[in-house]
Amino acid sequence: MDFDVPPETVEFAAEVDEVLRAPQTARLLRDVRERHDGMDGDVRELYRHLGGAGILAPSWPVEYGGRNADFTATVALLEKLVAYGIPQNLYCISVQNVGSLILAAGSERQRRTLLPAMATTDVTACILFTEPEHGSDLAGITTTAVRDGTGWVINGRKTYNLKSAYADLALCAVRTDPQGSRYEGISLFLVPLDAPGVVVRPLPSLADEQFHDIWFTDVHVDEDALFGRVGAGWSLITQMFAAERTGLDYYARGKHWLDVAAERLTRDGPPTGLVGADLARHRTRIAASKLLSCQVMQHLQEGDADIAESSFAKWHCSETAQRIAWWAFDTLGLELLEPGPDAGDRVLEAAFREAPGMTISGGASEVMLDIASSAHVFDHGRTGD
Amino acid sequence: MDLRLDPLQERLRDAVDAVLTRTGEPYAQLATIGVPTLNAPERFGGLALGLSADIVVNERLGYGLEPLGCYRATAFALDLLDGDDMPTEHLAEVVADLNKGARHAVVVGAPGPASARVASDGRLWGESEPLPRGDIGLCVARAVRDDGTVGWHLVVPETGTCSVESIDHFGMPASRLRFDGAAARPLTVSTAHWERALAAARIRQAALLLGMADRILDVARAHVNTRIQSGKPLVRHQTVAHRLATLMGEAVGWRLVLHKAAWEIDRGERCSTAEVLAVAAEHARLASRTALQLHGVRGMLAHSTTATAYRAIAVESVRLGTPADLWLEAASAT
Known part of the structure; x- marks a missing residue:
């Protein structure tokens, strides 16, 4: 075994330190803590500042907004974000979880259009799997997506999700084949949360960051919102869990x-x-x-x-x-x-x-x-x- | 960073596993693949490959439930001797025997207060704590001198002034060394050198304990998959499966901590390992207790693997300090 951290990671960590110590970072962090929005505090401007410095997706390939760094750079980044008091949940969900799944399993078009924007946090994403009656039992989800002429129509409710109020997109698990097995009938969609028919309601939490209730009522999405194949949702979810x-x-x-x-x-x-x-x-x-x-x-x-x-x-x-x-x-x-x-x-x-x-x-x-x-x-x- | 075993560690693991399947005295068998010299200082004919290699040997000994304390005792004694600049040519014959696995070395008085005493004429009196059984060729003893100071001494046991008694130590074979005026040569062991040697000894001991824990958890895992209770295997009870899953997963984490500590010692970046031995000792104890519980009464049978492991782990988990003492020591080191 070898426990050495590569010199590139040491240099990257020093660069992260420099960005996090910058007065601009401190000012933006103070703004988040003021919670002007009456909710968690909107961290996106702070993230865009960090993303603009190119530090948020070190392990992604350069062409998608990353640095081709090894995993130790991501470890150093997370340690420093937390140590400097930067709220990291939206970052982890959007970049580390959804972004990494897009990198691993998305179409080339999704990778090219979404990943660079996610690396700079110009686009943020949340995950909508949990439903009121289905938390750990994800195979039981009941939110549906039904084909219409030009895409899909989504109906249902998701709940207890973090950061939905601050996300542009949601990686949403839905049932596309009610007749299929609990596992084979599930598909994933990348749903724009500003689409007509989406309602997001905050749910205060014991912790600092609120949960959300999200209703989908006849929400129409285009065909290219589908992530992966129809019916491939369960295997993609499993793949994401291994990475998440x-x-x-x-x-x-x-x-x-x-x-x-x-x-x-x-x-x-x-x-x-x-x-x-x-x-x-x-x-x-x-x-x-x-x-x-x-x-x-x-x-x-x-x-x-x-x-x-x-x-x-x-x-x-x-x-x-x-x-x-x-x-x-x-x-x-x-x-x-x-x-x-x-x-x-x-x-x-x-x-x-x-x-x-x-x-x-x-x-x-x-x-x-x-x-x-x-x-x-x-x-x-x-x-x- | 690479958290997989490196090729040398893999080859060593496989070689030790193969040796342990042979009949014959295990220590001598290990000598056939050069193990006693693996981590020994070069001045004693060793390869000085470092703890990163040595811990693999000790893990596999633990997994084989062959504690083979003489192996670690020899390494500890040679580490202590290596700190003294005295000539060691006169020890050539003994050292050759150590390297062949024909005899072994011991350290006396390392844990707790020294009980043996050295008279002004340089003669050592008293007796040791329980030691590994075998032919003792060399002894490094901590003893109280006439002036009340405590120091290290080299003793080459000789008939007439040293005797070895075979004893039963909590059901495990052991020996006790008795000194009746044995010639004891004072050794210069600096505090820093003592701490390095002790840290290395604790790492080897921790590796042994994690290996023993792995073995007894495998035994428990096999049992709960075949033992039927109320119409289904025991493992189908979540309380059973989760206990084992937790311990088996924890073992992976503790092993990584162990390997990192060994790697740091090899690079001269660390000298305190009390916490590594503490977690290994606590983990091994919990593993043996859980395995015994999951076996039910049959686990209590005197010669069952669970009972044997329970005894062996108990003995080995306190050989270089109790977990409670080790944690207090770790606290003062932070």
Whole structure:
């Protein structure tokens, strides 16, 4: 094994630092935190500033707005975005998840028209899979798309999705063949969220970022909104999950929370005894999270994606980050719940509210372990029967 | 960054696995593929390939449930000796035997306070903690001197002043070395050198424990797939499958942490590994306890694999410090 980070990544990380330290970045970040829109705070102008610097899609090919960098550049980018307090969910969903799926499975036309714009965040995308009655059970979705003369008409409701209010496009899973099997009747569409018949309603959350309810009422989309083949939705979703569930964003948040908590705990000298031991324990565990995430990303880069490996990495990173957030509260106590002007206090208070959702969003822990069990614990998983 | 085993590590893994299928004394068998010299310092005829190679050997020994403590004890002793600039020509015969796997070295008094004592005439008295069983050719002992200071000493065991007693250590074969006025030569081991040697020893021990955990989880996995309860295999119960999936996945993460630590030590970028041994020890214990639980009463049978692993992991998980102590040490290192 080789744990060296390539010099190109070191240079890239320095470049990211320079962009994130720039006064313009700080000003735009302050604007986001003001939440002038009364919702999450619109991060798109800040993202466009970062995207304009060409740092948001380092692993994509140059012709699609990237830098051809290896996966370690993406790891460095996420660590730094989180450390500088840049809200990263819209970025992860749009660039890392939807964008990477377009790169892997989209048509050449979709890649050429969408990816450069997504890399600069001139175009942003969200994911609309979950429905009121179908969360982890995605094969049960009921939103439909029916062919009409010039395209498709979509009807149904999606819910509990993040960042929909800030997205131009939605990668939407719908049922195109109600008679087909639960899996074969699903297709994916890239739906413009400004199309007539789309209604987006925010749902306040315990965490800082709201959920959304989205209604589709006779929403007409063109034929080229179809992503992949008709009926190929399930395999594309599985492919995306293998790429999405690197655990990287969960790891990056957990690491940042641990760094903030450690800074608080070491103000009066290095913590010793049980608190010091707990800190060492969390540091060791988050190091394992990072390496598991890197392993998934290396295999993705080599075209050797493994859904079970990804699922476990997501489980590990999210559970670890969650434990860190709760441990910070257990250790720091009441002052964490009533944050004053201290930025670290605010980070940990927000982390405490976000923590429960980490093992639900992006694949519930129980589902992740079901997938890992099926691949590695059941006999048929090992023999491939 | 490349998180796959490199070609040398893969060849070594396969070679150790093959050797463990042979009959005969495993330590001597390992010598036939050059393992005892793998990580040994060059001045002792070793290849100094580093811990990145050595951990693969120890993982596979663990997986084979062949703890072979004499292998790690020898490596630890030679690492400590390597810090002293004394001439070692007189040890040539012993070192040759170590490299052939005919005899092994031990370190006495590494964990906890030193109990052996050295008199002003340079003679060592006392007895060791439980040690690996085998023919001991060389001993590096930590002992209290007459002036109350604690220091390292080299002892080449001789009949009359040293005796070895075979003992049973929590059901595992072990030995105890008794010193009755053995000639002890003082060694100069700096704090930095001691820390490096201890860090390497802990990495080897962690590799062994992760290998043992892998094996017992495989045993448990096989059992729950074949054992039928209430009309279906045990594995079909989510509480069973998830416990094993969690432990098997955690093992992958801890192994990456282990390999990274070994890689950093090989590059001289790290000297503290208490936390790596702590997580490996805790993981192996949990794996052995879970495997025993999932086997039910049959897992409690004296000679079952689960019971054997439970004993072996218990012994090996505290050989270089308890997890509780290791975490406190890790806390002070941060």
